[in-house]
Amino acid sequence: MEVYEAIYGRRSVREFQDKEIDLGIIKKIIDAGLQAPTNNHLRQWEFMIINDQARRLEVIDRIAKKITKKDSEKIIDGWGLTDHLQREAYLEAIPKQYQMLLTAGCLIIPCFQQTSPLLKPANLSALNSFASIWCCIENMLIAAASEGIFGVTRIPFDKEIKHIRVVLNIPEDYVFPCYLALGYPSKKEKPIAQHKIEVEDRLHFNQW
Numbered sequence: 001m002e003v004y005e006a007i008y009g010r011r012s013v014r015e016f017q018d019k020e021i022d023l024g025i026i027k028k029i030i031d032a033g034l035q036a037p038t039n040n041h042l043r044q045w046e047f048m049i050i051n052d053q054a055r056r057l058e059v060i061d062r063i064a065k066k067i068t069k070k071d072s073e074k075i076i077d078g079w080g081l082t083d084h085l086q087r088e089a090y091l092e093a094i095p096k097q098y099q100m101l102l103t104a105g106c107l108i109i110p111c112f113q114q115t116s117p118l119l120k121p122a123n124l125s126a127l128n129s130f131a132s133i134w135c136c137i138e139n140m141l142i143a144a145a146s147e148g149i150f151g152v153t154r155i156p157f158d159k160e161i162k163h164i165r166v167v168l169n170i171p172e173d174y175v176f177p178c179y180l181a182l183g184y185p186s187k188k189e190k191p192i193a194q195h196k197i198e199v200e201d202r203l204h205f206n207q208w
Helices: 003-009 023-033 053-059 069-079 084-103 124-146 158-167
Strands: 045-049 106-113 150-154 179-183
Touching: 003 124, 023 045, 023 106, 023 124, 053 084, 053 106, 053 158, 069 084, 084 150, 084 179, 106 124, 124 150, 124 179
Parallel strands: none
Antiparallel strands: 045 106, 106 179, 150 179
16 A cells, blocks of 8 residues: 555554454554654564453453443543544444453553653753653554554543452563554444644645
């Protein structure tokens, strides 16, 4: 698939076919991630593939298993969201968090080395490692789209991070920024409506 086609075709998917992803394709996707720019030129990234069902159940155990639409409405009301499309996107996504990680064709836990406290940065440069891993993850999502594979990320809550650090024996100097669920989309999965952004509306020349 041509690169622009993959970029424009990439979308977040939370319902998957019951179909594993070939390990060779997973390696290609991760290798594409490894081509991303990195702040210190060392690419201190590690990737855990959680495809054993028992281990996956253990990994996602701290995520709420049943969230209703009413529960989701309370959550987004608490966030103060008023935009209609934004609300609809969250109402669609929030109840699927546990199931999407459980049923994805491949669940990846990416990690990056971070020697200073991530949430207490001394300056903006202290977040370089965090920024770099997200460049890697976006490369992986685009590469996956070129293979007809789609996915979604989930940012973990503190209780999930602590749990997974123990379960997967993650070293103290590595941070787990998200779950990355990849898979072949379910036939009933429908794209979530998004605002159309015109590039001309976001351009500023020489000043804001």
